[in-house]
Amino acid sequence: MTTPTTAVEAAVAAVRAHFAGKPVEVLPDGAGGATLIVDDIDLGDRYTPRTSWLGFHISAAYPHADIYPHYIARVARVDGQPHGQAVQPVDWNGRVALQLSRRSPGWNPANDNAALKAEKVIAWLTKA
């Protein structure tokens, strides 16, 4: 069992700071990374329910590796329209979920990080 790397621990701390006040569950993957679940994420008034958890994996290869994909609860659009192609219904770690596939082709470990990527994914979803 390998504990999370220094970079992953720092990323977990940064995510906690970024989502201050929201519960953050951390599940080490045994290989130097960890899966995070942030609760009480506000998805805005276009989704029902409007709050969800947000889950993602920070791997032992972080910060070189992107954070991809992200997961939220199986919410529906208020306007009844289907989700786009990058939003897929899945079961994730025993949770009924939507998988959000947002790649970062220009990911740069010097500038990008797990907290910023989570924020970008939420912003993309709530404005999509």
Place this chain on the structure above:
Amino acid sequence: MAHQGVNPPAPGWSLTAPPRLWADLEAHLFRDDGDEHGAVILAGHTDGPRGHRLLARELLIAEDGVDYVAGTTGYRALRPEFVRDAALRARAERLAYLAVHNHFGTTSVCFSPIDLDSHERGYPALRKITKQIVGGLVFTPNAGAGDLWLPDGSRDTLSEVVVPGGNLLRLAASPVPAEASDGRHDRQARLFGDRGQQAFTRMRVAVVGLGGIGSIVTELLARLGVGHLVLIDADTIDETNLPRLVAADVDDVDARKTELAARNARRANPAIDLTVINEDVQHPDARQAIAACDWIFLAADTNAARYWVDRTVHQYLIPATQAGVKIPVNETGVIGRVHVAVRQLIPGNGCMWCNKLIDPTELALDMLPNRVREQARYVDDVPAPSVIALNSVAAAEAVNHFMLAVTNLHTDDDEHSLLRFPRSGQQVPQQSRRDTACGTCSEHGVLARGASE
């Protein structure tokens, strides 16, 4: 004959220097002025296949007359302020402090009584200040010796200095005596020399990926006489693999690829030592295993395999060779530029990030726990074309490079990476790019950090 100069790997402490750092040190020490020059190497450390390894991370050149001055008891000495600054950096960065100077001669070297007296006067205090390994190194152009003072209070000598460039140089205090090769390797020992053949026997080599290319690489390495192979693959054999795996038959379907590779290696060389890891290379056990090898063959084409092998090359200063075949065929059946790629991964000489060969998102996907990886991809992978004859070109090219590097038979110390286009017969040499601020292959990153990262 070049092979007369090869020293087989030696047990005990070693120092590995990236070729770039070694070239700077050589240029500083071995000039035409007939004088002695000095420097300090700051080094990471780790465990290796035959003992502890020091990993040269940074070279601090002592400027003649400023930092390297007339000594009070010896001919020359490092100025106390230079020593202090270097020692404080060693302590802060948890690196070994190694003072370097040159002697005159060629293939043998040893410390003078004056050198050893100065070690005994200075190194106990320096060890106390730094709380790290401290020591002295002395070089001639073809020999190196070291006197190491360890944090536990003990003292040891350095067995060898390794420079993993185009040729894999091993400097010892004096040439290692040759042992006669065993009869079965007589024909190849006529090329490599007895010491070259012995070098293979003492090496631990990892093969990452035991598919079409790794299977052939394993066969070639075992038959060359490599003493210890680390075989890494999580896959099992399916029917479509059979035409490309050495000595595979229908009974091997559903068996592990490591099982077949181990069987072949033992058949080729019954005395071989094997470490078998039935995991992908991103698994912690595999990462740990490749960090304790002399050479790594990268024959798996995932981004995670590239990432972890590449990182190991630079963090632990272990040379590697990547071998691959690309057969692009689009949806309409049009065949693109079929090519064989063999890339030499030289510690500190430009990594896969510098050369944009790793996709950060694909790396994230590869690193997902197995149970979620497949659904996260959500697009079905179409198997790429793969042909044994093309794979054999990549495997042979990669192992030939290894073989010539280990026995110092390359005619130059340059990078030997290439692309070969079998349909046209064209061959294009490749040169790695290097970002001087890279977080992987420069001193701004994990270069030579070893286990202290």
